[in-house]
Amino acid sequence: MEDKTIDIWTERYRPYSLDEVIGQDKIVKRLKAFVRSKSLPHCLFSGSAGIGKTTSAIALAKELYGDNWKSNFMETNASDERGIDIVRSKIKNFAKTKPLGASFKIIFLDEADALTPAAQQAMRRTMEKYVNTTRFILSCNYSSKIIPPIQSRCAVFRFKPFGPEDIKKMIEMICKSEKLKIDSSGYDAIISAADGDMRLAINVLQATAVTSDDVIGCDAVYSVVSVLKTEEVNDILTLALSGKFMDARKKLYDIMFVRGLSGMDVIKAFHRVILDLDVDERSKACLIDKLGEYEFRIVEGGSEDIQIEAFLAQVAAINPVSK
Ligand SMILES: Nc1ncnc2c1ncn2[C@@H]1O[C@H](COP(=O)(O)OP(=O)(O)OP(=O)(O)O)[C@@H](O)[C@H]1O
């Protein structure tokens, strides 16, 4: 019988070795040097979702340990809802046993930035205590949320989001192997929905493939993902820029509610489009500046509706000079 996990394409197409990791060449080069020297410092992998942090850590473990990798590698999540104490005791138990056929084991701690500064202080002691047998790879979205003493104990690796070319290459490869047909509007829609996140790109492709039995085009993609299309964002921002705040707001809300978009989805869609808008450079700079502020407010817990509205209100006040 076929293994069920294989049905998930992100798993089926997850790179096995460091050589197969796409788009993170400098990082792969540094990790390979660790494999050659069979040594590893504590590491901090930072970067947005779905760009290869977990993948690279697992590939590194496979290359370091060969067949023994599973006994020498543990993956755990810092934001485990049962609490950091469980995580710490799990770490302790794993670190206490001897590495198998190697001089150290690896603990991969996902979402390390979810730890409070106090919990990070405790982590720092744990890292020191077991350093003879254990190396930590901490993974986080924002390295600025990791306390400086931990950062200074780690080699920091900044993973970058994928450009359109890398995502297209991956989608092409999967389409070939799954015998799917896709047209250029389909590629563009997946690339814009993924916004640099390879996991999202692959998931969108799989969801689209299930629901469409023809050539995959942009409509099939948009029917499974909730994104704002480029033309829609263009219309909304143009309305707002011409001072028509209420119209821009209505248009945005109509789309947001029908497709169930979050405030963050909207911010990301705006970000994608602003640089190509047909307005003068000063207005673009102003829009990006405001967008950054409202992104921060939403991340910090501000009400999404109010923040998005406030952003549109600011846009309506910009008053761009015509080009
Ligand atoms: N560099 C890459 N090369 C090839 N495929 C990749 C790469 N990065 C991600 N993928 C694909 O996306 C999936 C998710 O990647 P991964 O689990 O490594 O993301 P992550 O960076 O750990 O994200 P998160 O922060 O959400 O944990 C992988 O299973 C793989 O299919």
Ligand SMILES: [Mg+2]
């Ligand atoms: Mg991960």
